[in-house]
Amino acid sequence: MKVLITGGAGFIGSHLAERHLRRGDEVAVLDDLSTGDYNNIHHLESNARFNIKVGTILESETLRPLVEWCDTIYHLAAAVGVNYIIDNPLHSLTTNIRGTEIVLELANKDKKRVMLASTSEVYGKKNGKVSFQENDDRLLGPITVDRWIYSTTKAVDEMLGLSYWREKKLPMLIVRFFNVIGPRQTGDYGMVVPRMVKQALLGHPITVYGDGEQRRCFTDIEDALDGLVALAEHPDTPGEIFNLGGNVETNETSIVNLAHKVKSLTESDAPVEFVPYDKAFAKGSYEDLNYRVPDLSKIRSFVDYEPKMSLDNTLRRIINYFES
Numbered sequence: 001m002k003v004l005i006t007g008g009a010g011f012i013g014s015h016l017a018e019r020h021l022r023r024g025d026e027v028a029v030l031d032d033l034s035t036g037d038y039n040n041i042h043h044l045e046s047n048a049r050f051n052i053k054v055g056t057i058l059e060s061e062t063l064r065p066l067v068e069w070c071d072t073i074y075h076l077a078a079a080v081g082v083n084y085i086i087d088n089p090l091h092s093l094t095t096n097i098r099g100t101e102i103v104l105e106l107a108n109k110d111k112k113r114v115m116l117a118s119t120s121e122v123y124g125k126k127n128g129k130v131s132f133q134e135n136d137d138r139l140l141g142p143i144t145v146d147r148w149i150y151s152t153t154k155a156v157d158e159m160l161g162l163s164y165w166r167e168k169k170l171p172m173l174i175v176r177f178f179n180v181i182g183p184r185q186t187g188d189y190g191m192v193v194p195r196m197v198k199q200a201l202l203g204h205p206i207t208v209y210g211d212g213e214q215r216r217c218f219t220d221i222e223d224a225l226d227g228l229v230a231l232a233e234h235p236d237t238p239g240e241i242f243n244l245g246g247n248v249e250t251n252e253t254s255i256v257n258l259a260h261k262v263k264s265l266t267e268s269d270a271p272v273e274f275v276p277y278d279k280a281f282a283k284g285s286y287e288d289l290n291y292r293v294p295d296l297s298k299i300r301s302f303v304d305y306e307p308k309m310s311l312d313n314t315l316r317r318i319i320n321y322f323e324s
Helices: 011-022 060-069 082-087 089-109 146-168 192-202 221-233 255-265 297-303 311-323
Strands: 002-006 026-031 050-054 072-075 113-119 172-177 206-209 215-217 241-244 252-254 272-275
Touching: 002 011, 002 060, 011 026, 011 221, 026 060, 060 089, 072 089, 072 221, 082 089, 082 146, 089 113, 089 146, 113 146, 113 221, 146 172, 172 221, 192 206, 192 255, 192 311, 206 255, 215 255, 221 241, 221 297, 241 297, 252 255, 255 272, 255 311
Parallel strands: 002 026, 002 072, 026 050, 072 113, 113 172, 172 241, 206 272
Antiparallel strands: 215 252
């Protein structure tokens, strides 16, 4: 296969490029390196089946020859991370919505298969401890809170993709990631696990926002790739939306418990420090989600997806990466 990965120098994209190269595929990566990191993929440049193009999905002339060349597109390029979105709201809206529109427009010419990366953020702040299903209602906060920009842009992306499928039969599918973590992920843009691991290893306070009782279900990058590639290749997935997450029994935890896990696994003397939201973010820019856990029934029914990595094992891998 000839695979194009937009945002391929990012955390998920770089691991995905490695996975396809190991399978013998040809891989092209497009990344503007705004949140991606060249160091994530520089070790792949010696592979004759790998090519990187530095550029943005907003430049259709840069993107067009790559789309014409490939068989499958993984559209991962986006403005990501809570901190980045809050600091760059206009750029985030333009990149995530117009960028996706350009990708879909170009892919539609020759009906290239598109895997559109979305997020569990689209579900919003649904209350109660009920796992999210793909057709659940959404509940978002006010538009004046920048926290909801990412969720809104990704929901628009999903609607664009589904419209291309319904009206033009573009073979696209949507994957909603739930807190994917692993080596190479950076804490610079608000990702909680790498931030906590770095704090613990440096002996800095391990910061927990709010009361720390927010609950998340984390997904190891290798498990995420298993599901992602299987969905992208399955003949019956176009037009569908899938949750992609970790095993609830071994990977769900509160944020305060996550902090103590990191502290224990790193054998750190760093204190766990609670930080009020109004001290961590600009006033009125942030609201948190109390519970974000996936229902994996649908993806299991299509591709027998079964995540294998426990949260503790993934945390050990991340710690080893930072220590190295």
